[in-house]
Amino acid sequence: MRNIALFAAVGLLVAVEGFTGSWNTALGILNMGLISAILALGVNMQWGYAGLFNVGVVGFVALGGLAPVLISTPPVEGAMAAGGWRILLAMIVGIASIGLAIAINRRAAGRLRVLGILAVLIGGFFVYRAIFDPAVAAVEAINPAREGNLGGLGLPVLLAWPVGGLFAAAAAWVIGKTALGLRSDYLAIATLGIGEIIIAVMKNEDWLARGVKNVVNIPRPVPYEVELQADPGFVERAAGFGIDPVTASTVFVKLLYAGLFLAVLLALIWLSEKALNSPWGRMMRAIRDNEVAAEAMGKNVTARHLQIFILGSAVCGMAGAMIVTLDSQLTPGTYNPLRFTFLIWVMVIVGGSGNNWGAVLGGMLIWYLWIKVEPWGNALMDLVTSGMADGSALKAHLQASAAHMRLMTMGIVLLLVLRFAPRGLIPEK
């Protein structure tokens, strides 16, 4: 009952925004809120079910965001021939030398092992760079002002969502294999590092997705507003509701997105509820609460941790692909860990870790706050400074810094929830 009331309250907040402000903003908040809820679900799988402390969420989101570019944008003419295949070859050389080094590490012993690993890794690195560098230069030379990257496959963009999940899952497998044996704080630092590295790669490897030059005009799964406005049937129906065609078209497009996101969210919740209440879910919670006991019962803790780490990261990757689809552009410069890692953590903790509905509620609520705190901060500052003389330095400073209120607010919300309601708004059963 309480839970339904909480969800209704969040719905009401969005509706109030719609009635007092504009429906465009309200639906904008709703759409990102839905994606945030999916992200929170993914982090909740790792933290709530299994107690894994992942602070590299931003990396998985960014990696998922790569998928719409590689799947749905049209291929760049001649890029594959110019250097694409050689880049692939370089990747294979790189992976093969790492694999060889791992094999030597397992088989050989003593001094031979150290020397062998070093020789293979250093040799492999130079071969890789020898193939990779000229290939990259060739690809980036193609029409650099607009392209200069490999381009995509030209497939439907919806396909990119599961592919984004796959990208993130593949990365999670590699990270999990190396880092999951470490204790919790070390895993946190390791994931923090991975997140930074993935962002650095996305920003600097121009051949992949143009780096900080951004990819724009990524195809959309929904019609464009201008097309709707040109469609006489649509204009007529909008007029029937008494709305002007421009507003009608933007709201309609946002509603379509909301429908798509909601479908994904509901499917994920259904699946995760099923999983959480299955023997598998009970095993996960048993591992989380007492690893030693679970291991003594014959559960393979490392394998289960790896599994849940991959699943949770895949969900985050999918959400990343959805964000890029919603914006129709990939801007690697905007992936900030405060926004895409730590904010998601606030969502999970506030909502209630271990409870899927809690994560969803936290995602929607915290996103709403994240958007609204800024205007509220401005209003507050206007109120505080209203008595001061115009043009005073303090007044200008206070008004300019109102924008930074949101980080502080999020921190205070997190600290208050941890202190007074550590199990969150919708606690685990």
Place this chain on the structure above:
Amino acid sequence: MDLVNALVALANFVLIPATAYGAQLALGALGVTLIYGILRFSNFAHGDTMALGTAFTILLTWGLQGLGISLGPLPTALLALPFAIALTGLVMLATDRSVYRFYRKKKAAPVILVIVSMGVMFVMNGITRFLIGVDEIRFADGERFLINARAFKEATGLEEGLALRSTQVLTVVTAVAVVALLFWFLNNTRTGKSMRAFSDNEDLALLSGINPERVVMYAWLIAGALATTAGVLYGLDKSFKAFTYFQLLLPIFASAIVGGLGSPLGAIAGGFLIAYSEVAFTYAFKKVLTYLLPDGMAPEGLVQLLSTDYKFAVSFAILIIVLLFKPTGLFKGKAV
């Protein structure tokens, strides 16, 4: 002559900057390792503590400059530093009182404390931005160079210039002084000894009548002082920007873990190891090699192993390698 030129180039672009950077990392890592040793959690707010302490210093420096006070050839920030350390110490004690103490009394799991420190990180980040904004700020004044590149060339007749910035020397000198003071404190004073005892074995320390609240209080004060000093030195050497300080968290943690969490000596070694590797892997060795190799064999490319944007990858790779092969770090740290 070519050999000397190569060495000078190497010193100018790799050794000197890396030493200064290493000293900054070591001071940061000492703070992380100290909190870990006493309170037993990884403090994610450390980067933002550095930023906040530096923000205090910058504001005070501006105040002093406004009053017309300066240290002559030394940066004014050095005069503001003690006051900023006192302010940061107060913030640390207030944070401990209002936030961390509750969880300590409850004996919460370390991972909960890490999440709590995430909340503190957000708040501190917000306060720093509120105080001083998000822009890049340079606040070094006084003499810029101890050795000027052009003067060096003229004096020695070499092709390569060697520049030694005063902030780099200042960083190393301050770091040595601070570390000496810290080790003297830990080894020779009653409080320092009780801190080490508390870090080694909490129960035994409690049984011997050591007051845990006092130990924790000193740990926060020292961590705040170290963070502020590290932040100010980094800011003087490069520049201050709130987000950069947040990003320093990764190399600082890598230094502390590589050295062995809880081991002060390890934190220093880790800091220098990370700094030297980061700079060496991202430096383009073309110039040095051109001097060293015979004519005609000079490399065509930059001979840069990794682009500077991937410096995080270096600290990260070292971190992972050390953790996989020596999980407690180079100097035996704790593993809880």
